[in-house]
Amino acid sequence: MKFIQGTDRTQLALFPTCLDDTLEFDNETRLIDLFVDSLDLKSLGFEMDFIDNGRPAYHPGDLLRLFIYGYLNRIRSSRALEKECKRNIEIIWLMKGLVPDHNTISNFRRDNPAAIKRVFRATVQMARHFELIGGRLIAGDSTKLRAQNSKKNNFNAKKIERHLAYIEEKLAKYQAELAKEDADSIQKEAIEAEIKKQTVRKSKYESLREKLNSSDQEQISTSDPDSRQMIIRNNITEVAYNIQSTTDAKHNIPIDFKVTNNNDSKAMGNMVQRAKSILGTNQFTALFDKGYHTGSEIKTTVELGVEPIVAIPAVSGSSMAPDTAFNVSEFTFDPQTRTYTCPQGNTLSTNGSWYNKERGGPSRKSASSVRVQHFKTRACQACPVLAGCTKNTRGRGRVIERTEHQDFIDVNRRNVEQKEHLYKRRQAIIEHNYGTMKRQWNFHYIITKKGIDRACSDVGLIFTAYNLRRIFNLVGAKMLKEYLRVILRWILASLERFSAQKRPAIESGVFDRDSGNFRLAA
Incomplete structure (x- = not known):
């Protein structure tokens, strides 16, 4: 029986092929190469100036290419990337045969958290160029990634x-x-x-x-000083980081992320403010789940001119009336007279004084206070349904506490009631992003340790890879290549003009993409 035969390993090739012939023309590795070429690495914050003494450094562009390829193919370990440089023909082509040591690879990720964040921003700008971001509806959420700390x-x-x-x-x-x-x-x-x-x-x-x-x-x-033990789900806890992100609804592309070690209660205002800066407008609606329902954060969002739709958490048992027909939600507030009317028709008023109410417990370092006003009426003393309205039947009767942020909470409540169809889209917009990263790509933990900045580098590369994957799939290789080539030509022309201005005595110069410097003509 005949079989397909391979090439004799000892046979010399009469016409050897070049490295570029080993990679198909439509291979996405070429897109990674073009994408990094289109970036102005120095303005992004990568170190480009190295002393001439000693062994030359690796170009930041080459190491960035290696990391983007690795994260797109579920490889994060610096040692694994070092191995792939020796055996993976795509990486050999991408790195032009370079094999950096795993320490060099790891140090690049460790030392460039801010620059990597700007690379992610470049993917957002590229998505905006192709009109993949609508800027009218965004969803925010968070996910916990386990830290390197037991x-x-x-x-x-x-x-x-x-x-x-x-x-x-x-x-x-x-x-x-x-x-x-x-x-x-x-x-x-x-x-x-x-x-x-x-x-x-x-x-x-x-x-x-x-x-x-x-x-x-x-x-x-002790191992990763910025990580914190957090509730992952139900009563299960892990030492982790909390990753906040916002995603545009048009094509479910993340536009921002932030690595934190706090819970969600104080995160929404800052994330909405960052989204406003990124999108350049406040004419959008922000969807968040009930973990973000905090009066001060809703106030910040409304004052930014953004429409919030934040899920309303269920009323706790301690806050409920003995008879649910007399819960606070059944009382009507009149903003003109600043009074409440109870289901029995009685009017509850305030003396106008504000009181500080501690939240989080007096022993907790993260405890905060909120100002409240008390609303009550003397009619409670003779009310026939007092026992169903409050447990305080022997004291001053029913007292309603209204926080200083309640007006903004009421705005959000009306938004939720009127636009429930929009909130139902929140999970489909953002949660599948985390599903892809954590379940499909297995990026459910932070690979770095010793600080939140290093964790930010890891998360930044995850989100960069995710956005590039979305853009590659939505735009197509042919159109994307043309766009990246135009950007590259524009950058090279700008650099050449800059060189001519800095060195008027030299008539011409050529930009060397391998070294990141000009090769000046004599």
Whole structure:
């Protein structure tokens, strides 16, 4: 039986092919190369000026190409990327045969968080050029990405005190055993070794306690200091970062992201403000889930001129009336007279004073306060349905607290009621982005450690790869190549004009894309 035969490995090629012939004309690796060529790397913040002494540095463009290719193909590890430089024909073509060390690769990602964020911004600008961003409806959400810090190496005040109490108990036990007269020398040496070991551990936890008390944080992580233990879902927690992002509804393309270590309650206002700056307009609607329903954030959004549609959380059991027919939502507020009318027709008024109400508990470092006014009426004392309206039947009756942000919360409530069809689109707009990144690409954790800036580099490359994948699929290779070539020609022409202005005595010069410098004519 005959089989297809391969090429003899020892056979010399009479007409050897060049490296460029090994890659198909429509391979997306060529798009990555053109995309990086179209970027002005120096203005983006990449270091382009290196001293001439010693071994030359790798060009930032080459390392950026390597990372974009890696993230598009689910490869993030610097060691894995180093291996691919030796065996992957697409990367060999992309890197022109260069094989940087894994430390060089890793250091590039570590040292350029701001520049990588600007590369992501360049993908947003490219999407706007192709009219892939509508700028009329955006959705915001967050996702938790596990950090390189175990729960064992994450501490709060209670956990530290629990460790110290355990150590004190062990030390007392060892001291008692050491005081026994019948203990031999070998036993004493073993006990003294244990005492020394526990004393060192005690010093460690005391140092952590002092560091925690001197900070404004409620917990501390030792491996990745900026990561925090957060609730992932239900009662499951992980030491993680919280990634905030906003996505445009036209083609579900992310326009912004931010790496944080806080929950969602105080995030919406800042993300909407950033979206306004990116889109250059405030004529859009912002969709957020109930985790973002905070009066101060809704106020910020409304004052920016943006229409918020934030899901309204369910009323907690402690805030509900004994009879749900008398919940606060059943009371009517008149903004002209600033009074409430209860279901029984009685009017609740305020004395006009504002009171500070603490939120988060007095013992929490993140506790905040909000100003409230109290609304009440003397008619409660003779009301026949008082027991169904409030549990405070023996005191002053029903009291309604209205926060300083309630007017803005009411605006959002009306938006939710009138435009429920828009809010139903939120999940389809943004949540599948996270599904692709975390489930399909397996980017459910941060690969870097030792700080939020390094985590931002990792997340920036994830979002850059995601946007490029969307643009490649929506625009098509042919049109995208033409666009990138035009941008490249414009950049090269601008650089040549700049060179002529800086060096009037030199008649001409050529821009060398390999070195990122001008090769000047004599």
